[in-house]
Amino acid sequence: MSIDTTVQGIIRSSFDRLTRSERQLATALTSHYPMSALGSITTIAEQAGVSTPTVVRMVRKLGFKGFPDFQAHIHEELETTLSNPIAKHDRWANDAPEAHILNRFAEATIANLRETLSGIRTSDFDRARDLLKDQRNHVYIVGGRITKSLAEYLFTHCQVIRPNVTLIAPTPSTWPHYALNMKAGDVLVIFDIRRYEREIETLNRIAAERGVHTILFTDRWKSPVAKTATVVFRVETEAPSAWDSSVVMLFVVEALIEAIQSAAWKTTRDRMKDLEGLLETSQLFRKPRV
Structure with a gap:
């Protein structure tokens, strides 16, 4: 069915x-x-x-x-x-009993992925892609207590794809300084799942008043930010755990990263080449032994 x-x-x-x-x-x-x-x-x-x-x-x-x-x-x-x-279906981990956490978590994750994808409109996804690839405007990214790792992940990739990307520090007292530079047409990416954080809602309200577009990643119950967001990705996070699962949210983020870099590949390719030269100069990575 x-x-x-x-x-x-x-x-x-x-x-x-x-x-x-x-x-x-x-x-x-x-x-x-x-x-x-x-x-x-x-x-x-x-x-x-x-x-x-x-x-x-x-x-x-x-x-x-x-x-x-x-x-x-x-x-x-x-x-x-x-x-x-x-x-x-067969058990995901063949050497584990059906009730093992590996199998229960895998089943929950697959169900979450299906539910999430059934609720995402491709027009919304494409709208988010277009907003994030437009290099005329600045992109700001912020996460909450748990989702800040997802915000940092998206930021790291967007840095390579395009210029003018800022990761907002997880310190609400400094957020007015970021808002000071926001202008109409800029984009604010927010990660906000239950328990929704008041400071993020305040930041979004300030950004909206300045004409900033908001792309929101949230859960099925929806952050209050959804009321004014330009694009809302409502992601299933339920799992057999005391914590909400971020697996499917990361899936959507990675799909969006690929969509942005493909849509702006010429610029992305040039930036990647430049970055590789910088990494070579800095000798950040070990060279393989010949």
Whole structure:
């Protein structure tokens, strides 16, 4: 069954048009899908912290006739999955039991990748590429407590591809100094996942007031920055861990890096040649022994 036609896929693709209580229910249902959606309507409502009328209202908004129809579709999905040998994939780590963290994490990551790709519009991706390749404007990149490593990764590659790229230091007290140089048409790339950081929201507001375009990398619940961002990449981060997973977000970042350098290859190639000469001069790397 296509990812777009599963009940889980329908819930996630409809997230933006749900009310606050319905979003709370949607999050509960998709967190441990499908088991979280197989209880009684009363149990599901209690576990999500919503009322039973909210459950009924949401499943109808999703296009189902009612709660029984909603669960019937889930049972149909399970029957298809269990009876179709193609859907029974091998363990990712052959020498590890199915319940091993390597296999559980791999399964979660593959599911996250599929869900993320199903929600990214190519027009949004191309818009982000065009903004980042335009060398007439300056690019600023900033991350949060955890995502600053992703921001640095993107910055390192963008430095090679184009001039005028700045990695904003992870010290909010210095951010007004960066904003001082921002002008209309510049681009601010923000990485912000739960728990969303107030200082990043403030920086984005200041940048927006100056006419700066924002490209946001966030999770399924969406950072408050999404309200004014030019492009939003909503990435699945759930994993069998106490931490959110950055694997799929890094995948999107790397795809974007490739798109930017391909779109501006002539400039990128010249800069790469120049950089190689500088690296040779600095003797940064060991030369292979002949």
